Structure formats: structure tokens, C-alpha cells
Amino acid sequence: MTITTAPTAQTGFFEARLPRPRGPLSALVVRALEEPPGSFPSGRAQGLSGADPFGEDLQLALYVCYELHYRGFAGVDPTWEWDPGLLRLRRDMEEVFLAALRAGVPGGDDVHAALEGLLVEDLDAPGVSHHLKDRGEWWQLREYLVHRSIYHLKEADPHAWVIPRLQGQAKASLVAVEFDEFGGGRADRMHSRLFAGLMEEAGLDPSYLYYLEIAPAVALAPVNMMSMFGLHRALRGALVGHFAAAEITTAPSARRMAQALERFGAGRYATVFFTEHIEADAVHEQVLRRDVVGDMLDREPGLAPDVVFGVQATELLEERLGDRLLGSWRAGHGSLLAGLPRR
Numbered sequence: 189m190t191i192t193t194a195p196t197a198q199t200g201f202f203e204a205r206l207p208r209p210r211g212p213l214s215a216l217v218v219r220a221l222e223e224p225p226g227s228f229p230s231g232r233a234q235g236l237s238g239a240d241p242f243g244e245d246l247q248l249a250l251y252v253c254y255e256l257h258y259r260g261f262a263g264v265d266p267t268w269e270w271d272p273g274l275l276r277l278r279r280d281m282e283e284v285f286l287a288a289l290r291a292g293v294p295g296g297d298d299v300h301a302a303l304e305g306l307l308v309e310d311l312d313a314p315g316v317s318h319h320l321k322d323r324g325e326w327w328q329l330r331e332y333l334v335h336r337s338i339y340h341l342k343e344a345d346p347h348a349w350v351i352p353r354l355q356g357q358a359k360a361s362l363v364a365v366e367f368d369e370f371g372g373g374r375a376d377r378m379h380s381r382l383f384a385g386l387m388e389e390a391g392l393d394p395s396y397l398y399y400l401e402i403a404p405a406v407a408l409a410p411v412n413m414m415s416m417f418g419l420h421r422a423l424r425g426a427l428v429g430h431f432a433a434a435e436i437t438t439a440p441s442a443r444r445m446a447q448a449l450e451r452f453g454a455g456r457y458a459t460v461f462f463t464e465h466i467e468a469d470a471v472h473e474q475v476l477r478r479d480v481v482g483d484m485l486d487r488e489p490g491l492a493p494d495v496v497f498g499v500q501a502t503e504l505l506e507e508r509l510g511d512r513l514l515g516s517w518r519a520g521h522g523s524l525l526a527g528l529p530r531r
Contacts, residue, residue: 203262204397207252211235211245213281217252220274221264228273236280241288242508244525246281247405247412253278254415258342259396282416289413293500297492299485302429302499303477306436316510317444319517326452328517330390331524334399335407335509339414340383340461341396344369346411349418350427354480355487361479362428365435365472382461389458392528402526406509413501425484425491429498432481435472437506442466 206222209215212235220228239246255261256269268274296302314322320329344366351363371377384394393399417427442465449459456463485492516523 202395203259204255204395204400206261206264207248207401209245210248211239211243213239213245213249213277214252217249217274217277221252221261221268225265225267225271226273228271228277230273233277233280236277236284239281239284241284242405242409244405246284247408250278250281250285250412250416251400251408253281254412254419255397257415257419258345285409285412285416289501289504290497292504293497295493295500296496299429299481299492299495299499302496303432303436303481306433306499306503309440315441316513317441317448319514320448321444321451324448324517327522327528328513329448329452330392330528331522332513333387333390333392334524334528335403335513337383337387337392337394337399338397338403338407339411341380341394342411343379343383346414346418347427347431350424350431353421353424354428354484357483358428358480358487361475361483362431365431365475365480368468368472377464379461379464382464386458386461389454399524402524402528404512404523404525406505406512410502410505410509413505417498423494423498425488425494426498426501428476428481428484428491429495430502431498432473432476432495433499433502435476438465439470439473 206218207214209218213233216229216233216235235245252261253274256264256266256274260266260269316332320332347362347369348366351359351366354362367373369379371379371381375381387394414427414430417423417430442462446459446462446466449462481495485495513523522528
């Protein structure tokens, strides 16, 4: 397979459709959003008690709630964003999700050790980018792009919420990193646009949230975590920890993904999303460690456990996603909820 043409990703405004529910919680949310605001049922939602915090139903319900703070959905009144009844349900689901994240990580307050640990790769258990670089198949790489589209088509948006919650050098440096993520002032260089171009080169639909319907909970959970951290000032340290973890680990995996695309005969237009991250995130890593995390903790040393939590929660959810992809592929079947639709 050879990819040589320049990307022509869609640039017009696109509104995603509400997804089909995956259980009682997501059904409650989706059906409510089909009605006028103010009609959300009172009382504790059925299905919340005993709900799997990482399961399809709760994660989709959370994702739909959070999406109201981004671009929303076609036909959904935008004033649903601040509907008190819907916010109460979101809060209850967040408590379940947050408790599971905290229970799933060791915790601690040694930020240096948490960040340094990200630089150590387990060569006995290579990850998704290793697999795709060395032996992955083209259909597997396309599936990977679909999973990642749930975040990368809104890349850096969740992190923008933490800007007004920081001070001094931490704020200035995080804004500098975000400026790069948003293309340095050039719309065609925004990372979300570069990813859309990559998807189109791979024969996938680059429309925003086009694949939400078939993206499993393990792909939704990392984005839900970012949104939750970003929307809560109390979790600002966790969002900074997550952002630092993402930037530290991206450059090596981006290099392998670029090599994977080259192995499939991809041209430079297809690899630009990943090659951009090789350089940018190597710089961002140092800025986040020294100027964002360092300055924030100089001002608010009590946030150290939250930073560690953000790092560890990111690792936890990325490992879950990697296990889903590699486990499915080794078993000889796809990792999405349904096969990729033909365009």
C-alpha cells in the first residue's frame, strides 16, 4: 500500500450525532438530550449502583455529558450543558470513575520518581507502537487511528481548562505548550488537523467523533479522565500530571508510529502528525517538568500527590487500552465494537 497525496481533511463545521446507548445510564443521558432542557428526571439514576466504572455504559454516558462542553451534538439544545439534573448525574458518575482510578493506582507524593518511571520501557512487554512498527498489519493500524481519533480530533482542548487555574511561570509555560499543540497560530498545523489529514490518508473518515459509535470504553476513558480533571479546579494537579505524562511518553511512541507508516509505504504527508510530535514533545517534556510542574509545586507543594495521581492514572488507562488492542489482535479479531464501515 502506498500513500503519497497531500491530506485534504474536512475543514467545515461538523456536528456529531448522539450515539446509541450501551446500557441504562447512557440511555438515560441520550434520551434526555433528545428532549428540551429541564426535562431531566429527578432522583438517583437506575443502573448507577454497581455500575462498572470502566464499562461501556458509564464511560459512554460520561463522554456524552462532557461533549456538551466541547462541540455538542447535532439537534441537541446547547443549554443542556448546564442543566442541573444532568450535572447531578455527571457528578455521581464522576465519583464512581474517580474512586476506581484512585483504587487502581499506588499513589504517593514523589513526583520526580513518578515522572522518571515513565522513561523506563519494559522490553519484555512491548506496547502497541512496537507491535505496529515491527509486525502489525494495515487493518490494525487503521483500528489504532480510530481509537485515538476520540481524543486527537480534539487534541489539547481538555488541557486548556487548566490555564486559568495556574499562576506565574506554570501558566505561561503551559500556554506556550498549548500554542504549539494548536499549530503555533496556523490552523493547518493544529495537531487535530494533522491527525484528520492522517485519517483521510488512511482511508478513514476524519469527521469529528465519526467513530464514537464503535469506539469501546477503553478508548473513551482516557479522554473522560482528561475532561474530568480539566473541569474540576480541585483536580488541576492531576491534569498537569497527566499532561506531563502524555508529553514524556509521546515522542518515543510517535517515532515508532512514523516508522510503522513508512513500513506500509506511507509518504511524508501521512507521517507528519507523528513526526511533528517527535520534535515538539521532546521539548514539551522539559518545559512541563521544569516550568509547569516545578513552578506549580513551588507555589502549591500540597498538589504533589495529585500530580502523581495524574501520572499513574494515565498509565493505568493507557495500559488498559493497550491490552485491549494487543489482546484482540493476537486473538485474530478486531478491537472495536464493530468493523470499520466502508466509505
